[in-house]
Amino acid sequence: METGKIKSKDLKMGLANQVVFANTLEELAETNKDILVVTSDSRGSGKLVPFGQKYPDQIVEVGIAEQNLVGVAAGLASAGKKPFAVSPACFITARSLEQIKNDVAYSDNPAVMVGISAGVSYGALGTTHHSLHDFAVLRAINNISIIAPADNYETEQAVRYAADSNKPVYIRLGKKPMPSLKEDDLNFEFGKGRKITEGKDLVFIASGETVYPAWLAAKELEDRHGIKATVVSMHTIKPLDTDLLDSLAEYGAPIITVEEHMVNGGLGEACASHLMQKGHRNAFVMVGIPDEYTVTGSQVEIFNYYGISKEGLYSLGKEMLL
Amino acid sequence: MTDKELQLKSVHLRKNILKYIYMAKAGHTGGSLSCVDILNVLYNRVLNVDPHEFRKPDRDRYIQSKGHSVEALFVTLADRGFFPEADLETLCQHESHYIGHPTKKVNGIEQNTGALGHGLSIGVGEAIAAKLDGKTHRIYTLLGDGELPEGSNWEAFLSAAHYKLDNLYAILDYNKQQITGNNEEVMSLDSVRDKLESFGWAVKEVDGHNLIALEEALNKGPLVAGKPSFIIAHTVKGKGVSYMEGNIKWHHGVPTAEQYQLAMSELQEAEALI
Numbered sequence: 019m020e021t022g023k024i025k026s027k028d029l030k031m032g033l034a035n036q037v038v039f040a041n042t043l044e045e046l047a048e049t050n051k052d053i054l055v056v057t058s059d060s061r062g063s064g065k066l067v068p069f070g071q072k073y074p075d076q077i078v079e080v081g082i083a084e085q086n087l088v089g090v091a092a093g094l095a096s097a098g099k100k101p102f103a104v105s106p107a108c109f110i111t112a113r114s115l116e117q118i119k120n121d122v123a124y125s126d127n128p129a130v131m132v133g134i135s136a137g138v139s140y141g142a143l144g145t146t147h148h149s150l151h152d153f154a155v156l157r158a159i160n161n162i163s164i165i166a167p168a169d170n171y172e173t174e175q176a177v178r179y180a181a182d183s184n185k186p187v188y189i190r191l192g193k194k195p196m197p198s199l200k201e202d203d204l205n206f207e208f209g210k211g212r213k214i215t216e217g218k219d220l221v222f223i224a225s226g227e228t229v230y231p232a233w234l235a236a237k238e239l240e241d242r243h244g245i246k247a248t249v250v251s252m253h254t255i256k257p258l259d260t261d262l263l264d265s266l267a268e269y270g271a272p273i274i275t276v277e278e279h280m281v282n283g284g285l286g287e288a289c290a291s292h293l294m295q296k297g298h299r300n301a302f303v304m305v306g307i308p309d310e311y312t313v314t315g316s317q318v319e320i321f322n323y324y325g326i327s328k329e330g331l332y333s334l335g336k337e338m339l340l
Numbered sequence: 341m342t343d344k345e346l347q348l349k350s351v352h353l354r355k356n357i358l359k360y361i362y363m364a365k366a367g368h369t370g371g372s373l374s375c376v377d378i379l380n381v382l383y384n385r386v387l388n389v390d391p392h393e394f395r396k397p398d399r400d401r402y403i404q405s406k407g408h409s410v411e412a413l414f415v416t417l418a419d420r421g422f423f424p425e426a427d428l429e430t431l432c433q434h435e436s437h438y439i440g441h442p443t444k445k446v447n448g449i450e451q452n453t454g455a456l457g458h459g460l461s462i463g464v465g466e467a468i469a470a471k472l473d474g475k476t477h478r479i480y481t482l483l484g485d486g487e488l489p490e491g492s493n494w495e496a497f498l499s500a501a502h503y504k505l506d507n508l509y510a511i512l513d514y515n516k517q518q519i520t521g522n523n524e525e526v527m528s529l530d531s532v533r534d535k536l537e538s539f540g541w542a543v544k545e546v547d548g549h550n551l552i553a554l555e556e557a558l559n560k561g562p563l564v565a566g567k568p569s570f571i572i573a574h575t576v577k578g579k580g581v582s583y584m585e586g587n588i589k590w591h592h593g594v595p596t597a598e599q600y601q602l603a604m605s606e607l608q609e610a611e612a613l614i
């Protein structure tokens with residue numbers, strides 16, 4: 019069903035998703051004393067300094083030692099605690115990957131890993147600090163789900179979901195303030211993509227901080243060309259909402275996936291593999307960071323360079339349709 | 341270069357660290373000011389490196405494991421002629437190779453560091469290779485104290501002693517602070533000397549801001565033949581700028597215009613006293 023026009027007003031700017039994460043956890047930790055934050059000299063970046071001051075008994079600091087961070091979180095989870103291990107996404111999903119694979123996922127210790135300043139949030143700090151691999155490596159590990167919330171609302175819901183889950187979860191967050199994408203219809207469901215706008219001419223499937231530029235591009239396409247696009251925030255990368263993918267493919271419209279991740283093994287390939295196997299043959303383009311030495315610069319500069327932007331996605335959408 | 345000129349150079353390098361961090365509005369100020377004397381001594385008194393033909397196989401290696409203090413490395417390399425200082429005006433800009441961590445795209449840089457706890461293992465590999473090839477060049481790495489809890493360092497400590505790598509030097513920038521606070525509050529290292537000695541390293545402690553003492557420690561060959569050398573350089577984070585010294589807020593703080601002026605005038609005064 020087409021539900022018509024995209025809101026014409028600009029969206030209201032909110033907080034950085036990692037701030038919302040910290041605030042939500044602070045609220046939950048007041049009543050749930052099993053909630054523990056585990057940090058690796060990362061509480062400042064994780065906006066968790068107030069948490070540590072308020073609940074000094076609910077924070078475990080391991081120093082700059084991310085393997086130990088995740089191993090300790092696994093042990094805490096095994097002992098019945100609810101640990102949230104918080105560290106930059108680049109380190110927690112690379113340095114500690116074996117701990118995630120064996121000690122958390124395989125051993126089924128329901129720790130939550132929170133990757134902060136994900137993707138290219140760290141901009142000019144360069145490739146050591148970028149996480150363009152985390153979807154890919156975690157998609158290849160059984161028994162862990164991956165959530166990359168787009169806005170403050172999704173972030174809060176993801177944190178609540180993870181706090182209640184008895185399974186391993188990875189939450190991937192950015193540090194840029196995000197607008198609230200949809201104020202009327204607040205239905206977050208783990209494992210279900212969230213439609214931000216609806217239209218049957220074109221489909222954008224995005225995640226995390228890339229949903230916003232996809233939304234802006236969709237608005238531009240409608241304003242300038244009357245093209246009506248569906249924009250989906252595919253916040254849960256794993257398990258993927260394949261029912262939604264099937265229904266989107268039925269439109270017969272081109273599909274553009276957008277992610278702050280290398281195109282190898284990310285959201286786009288996850289969607290493509292499902293669609294191919296189901297026999298859908300929509301025009302399909304993956305937008306993300308290509309397999310090359312990543313251009314240097316701020317997050318915005320990197321996004322613009324690779325077309326993960328309002329302009330880039332607008333042009334691509336236009337090109338595919340007109 | 342005289343000792344006095346070397347001392348003046350330290351002040352000059354500090355000024356440049358602040359200049360380019362201020363220009364880029366980004367950088368790891370505290371840790372750069374803490375290790376710049378070590379870099380000054382390495383590049384101007386110790387390392388056998390040729391700015392014009394950097395990749396010579398027999399060069400000494402310097403691997404900066406605490407890659408975030410890249411500004412100290414950049415200004416030292418520029419001063420030593422590895423690239424024009426004006427290149428640093430592009431620090432952290434779009435499509436510049438002068439980014440917030442060391443990369444081999446910049447002449448003079450050995451390894452792409454920035455994720456802590458990698459440099460020493462690479463150093464062990466370089467040192468084993470030098471031994472296998474019968475070469476006499478030396479391998480230096482710079483570690484942060486906050487960085488030491490990374491388990492990989494301790495794996496490298498074991499292997500360096502096991503292979504009797506007396507061509508390998510690890511320098512600890514022991515400023516006793518990291519991002520969250522003091523090492524003691526975050527993850528205690530005590531006693532780092534005892535730990536390293538028990539891991540089979542020869543250990544020497546020096547004042548990491550005393551250029552002559554640093555040169556003494558770094559330039560005389562291995563501390564003990566047959567053992568890797570561990571130099572504990574006692575330093576002060578933010579050294580040289582009164583309001584930055586020992587204040588963790590300056591780990592990656594960028595000075596305001598006013599703070600920048602104040603820092604520069606303090607360094608000017610320090611220079612006059614040399």
Ligand SMILES: Cc1ncc(C[n+]2csc(CCOP(=O)(O)OP(=O)(O)O)c2C)c(N)n1
Pocket residue numbers: 058059060082084109113370371372374406408409454455456457483484485486487488513515517518519577591
């Ligand atoms: C593997 C890894 N984890 C975390 C970080 C983030 N980080 C950068 S600098 C730093 C603190 C380093 O402290 P220290 O080694 O003492 O450096 P210094 O005090 O000399 O600046 C941290 C946690 C990183 N760069 N790499």
Ligand SMILES: [Mg+2]
Pocket residue numbers: 484485486513514515516517518
């Ligand atoms: Mg330190």
